[in-house]
Amino acid sequence: MPKAKSNYVCQACGYVSPKWMGKCPGCGQWNTMVEEIYTAPQPNKGISDEKPLALNSIAIVDDERYASGIKELDRVLGGGIVKASLVLVGGDPGIGKSTLLMQMAGHAATSGLKVLYVSGEESPQQIKLRSLRLGITDPGLLIYAQTDLDVIEQQAHSIMPDIMIVDSIQTVYDPELSSAPGSVSQVREATARLMRLAKGTGITVFIVGHVTKEGAIAGPRVLEHMVDTVLYFEGERHQAYRVLRAVKNRFGSTNEIGVFEMHDAGLREVSNPSEVMLSDHQQNATGSAVVCSMEGTRPVLVEIQALISPTAFGMPRRMATGIDYNRVVMLMAVLEKRAGLMLQNQDAYVNVAGGLKLDEPAADLGIIMAIASSFREKPVNGLMVFIGEVGLTGEIRAVSRLDQRLNECARMGFTHCMVPAANSKDLRKYGTLSVIPVRTVYESLDMGLL
Structure with a gap:
């Protein structure tokens, strides 16, 4: 019998130390080291019969997918639920x-699939109340309240469901480990066993992961490397709209998003995010500009809002919501240097309306137009969309997939669109949409402000 040993493991980053320390050397956090007892694994002296395979001899099998019944979820997953995959879903509480x-x-059970919902946080009665609120009553959905991983695996092998949901991974524990549920070793071992279960039996496993206050999945970082797909559910608890985003996907793109709206009867899909994001847009208001961002293969129109006001302190305040802060500071420096806007004594607040997060450079032109509009107290054309990346020399750089963006602008009823001149060579006619090519920041401000 191997001798049991104890180590101190950081519950934030997984750093292992033979002795207790107040501050973790790995992540720098205090009082996160917890003692965990483990047994050293026995070396496997057996010889495997498996041999390396030649690359051209490996047969390719197309991924078998299930339709989830939720089109926005299927879009983010890359076309549906892949059989025998392990999917991690993370997000803030509530x-x-x-x-x-x-x-x-509920949709999967209605379509004839067998689904096992394992809950470590709620009783079957609580889940029943939630399912009635959502209108789910199909007998193909099996509910099981359990946290012992051995018992869960036993039931999975006995029932052999098509899909198994574990809510949440932080409540499930391996009885062979002495550490508490939710600890680094428990989360890592539970995920590894669920991964072997999925790959060995063909069961698709969804696991729910709690997030830390920084927004990362709680537990060791290796958790995200082990699973096939990582989905983040984003949004404010007190706002109606939610965004489902894939940050890792072995079976599809990681650029797709799914948009949902929270109602009393559950989540509803938003098939036209542009209409939702612009529902409260006020035309000809100062400090407001509309941009077209590509979220995967989908163009989405969003409103950029900026508020510029003289600072009451020696150091002006800069604030960005939904946009990279450093990007906003850089664009303000470009406006000062290349367009002559004296912003060094102005407080600046920039926000993406609707709660969406933009991370592509094509929104740069809209950001500088919103900032300049608020600073000069001149509105932009309410029916104009701004598309373009801004360089440090003040040039408007070309963007990708402009054709799709312009089609979305025309469909939403906009009459003008300002684009980089480098992109305007091969553009066709887009109905009544007038395309305005610009080369520099100075030129865009001159043509875009009323």
């Missing part, structure tokens, strides 16, 4: 992770 998976389970 954001709607369990609601989304329960609705997915």
